[in-house]
Amino acid sequence: MSTFYSLSVADVRSLTPSSVAISLAVPDDLKEKFAFKSGQYLTLKQEIDGKEVRRSYSISSHPSDDKLTISIKKVEDGIFSTWANANIKAGDSIEVMPPAGHFVFPPSGQAKHIAAFAAGSGITPILSIAQSVLDADSDNTFVLVYGNQSPEETMYLKEIQELSDNYPDKFFVQFLFSRTREEDALFGRIDGSIVNLITKNKFKDRGFDHFYLCGPEDMVNEVKDTLKNNGVDNGCIHFELFTTSQEAELSDLEGxxxxxxxxxxxxxxxxxxxxxxxxxxxxxxxxxxxxxxxxxxxxxxxxxxxxxxxxxxxxxxxxxxxxxxxxxxxxxxxxxxxxxxxxxxxx
CATH class of the missing domain: 3.10.20.30 (Beta-grasp domain)
Structure with a gap:
């Protein structure tokens, strides 16, 4: 059953000119229902212009945080994202379904080396996963490759820089920007050559245990295919799409x-x-x-x-x-x- 619960908006803050982070307060009697694993998402429900609209947004906060935080990037012609960026404010109530999703990092008790490739709003589940990886074992490491148009359009830039400062020997980030040239960043988009640069050059001596990919379909598919061609086992590649266009050719459907x-x-x-x-x-x-x-x-x-x-x-x-x-x-x-x-x- 689609069970929704009314949660209060504790805080809304701007991440970029076109995205906001929304923190939701979870009352004590719902703490168990809203417990989550890093990488999961929430489904929100809202009536907009007389029509019920539902959308899913990944959780960017850590499971130990007091509040649930999601980020919503305004997309062209996006009914819910446009409404949320313009209207949601602290003190509002919104209908939310408990966390769901299988794109998660399960701590194993053994040291793990993780690499993640994210573009745009694909950072939201990756940020939570990164924090869980770093906290799970003192020997864990995390390499993040994160692509955006420019620093101004980079969601959670401050939080990522804080991870670099707090875990200088465990967390490494490679930024890419497609519209501006920045110091210590690559110019362009995430593609097969970037995957090879990270895995065969910059971190060639590191045996990555798992790869997490999140973002547009084309990026995810190219990274996935490159990793497979390099001999990475399919079971070590985890991905979540924020957009998809692939359609199967269906049989003639009659009856x-x-x-x-x-x-x-x-x-x-x-x-x-x-x-x-x-x-x-x-x-x-x-x-x-x-x-x-x-x-x-x-x-x-x-x-x-x-x-x-x-x-x-x-x-x-x-x-x-x-x-x-x-x-x-x-x-x-x-x-x-x-x-x-x-x-x-x-x-």
């Missing part, structure tokens, strides 16, 4: 499907046209399924197929092993069998 939905230990039945998306059909039946972006970028609407098959329009989130286990993004899934059973509880 209807009998769908059974399990949600919060209840079973619902419906009949849907195969040309419709599963999530849309479920919501049309007033079934309170979880969802947020409806664009295949977050994983809020994930469910497990227990019978039947679907084809996904987009998928840059679920791994091959997760798909083999039956997980789907219901907002991107068309049924291709006459019957389909999905379970939102078994995820």
């Amino acid at each position: 209807q499907t009998q769908v059974e939905v399990t949600l919060d230990d209840e079973v619902f039945s419906l009949v849907m046209d195969k040309k419709k998306l599963v999530l849309d059909a479920v919501l049309n039946e007033n079934i309170d399924a979880p969802y947020s972006c409806q664009g295949g970028v977050c994983s809020t609407c994930i469910a497990r197929v227990t019978e039947g098959k679907v084809e996904m329009v987009k998928n840059q989130i679920l791994t091959d092993s997760e798909i083999e286990e039956g997980f789907i993004l219901t907002c991107q899934s068309h049924p291709i069998t006459s019957t389909l059973k999905i379970d939102y509880d078994d995820v």
Whole structure:
């Protein structure tokens, strides 16, 4: 069920001319529900111009912090991001779903060497992950490669500089700017050559255990492909997209499907046209399924197929092993069998 809780906005501060950091106060009775792992996100709900709008934003704060902090970058024609940058202020209340997401750093008790490649607002989960990596073990190290247009458009620039000052032997950052030339920064965007510069040159003697990638699809795919070509195991590469455009070519979808939905230990039945998306059909039946972006970028609407098959329009989130286990993004899934059973509880 899409359970939202009203949280108070404790603070709003400008990060760049086009982004804000919003800190939310969590009351004591909701502390357990809103406990999170570094890298997870929150789904926010707001009525804007008479229409309910939901969006997901990664948490940039550390799990031990008193408040939950997210950052929202204003995007062109972005309904929620434009509204948030212009209207949210301290003292407001906003509806928030508890943290979710699998793009996380799980402390292992063993020293780890981590590298992260982030662009623009992709820094938000990476910042939280970096702090957790540095705190988890005194021998852990973290290398951050962070691309932006200019220093003025760089979110959390001050916080990143503070990490460099506080962990001079453990935290290393390489900035890239695509529109200005700056001292101690590279000019351009993150691509395969930058990956090779970091892994084969600047840190050639360091064996990285994991790589975290976050940002636009093209950047993530190029970094991922370069790492794989360099022999990095796929299981060591973790990524999250903030935009995606890849679409699969679907089979000819004709006819209807009998769908059974399990949600919060209840079973619902419906009949849907195969040309419709599963999530849309479920919501049309007033079934309170979880969802947020409806664009295949977050994983809020994930469910497990227990019978039947679907084809996904987009998928840059679920791994091959997760798909083999039956997980789907219901907002991107068309049924291709006459019957389909999905379970939102078994995820």
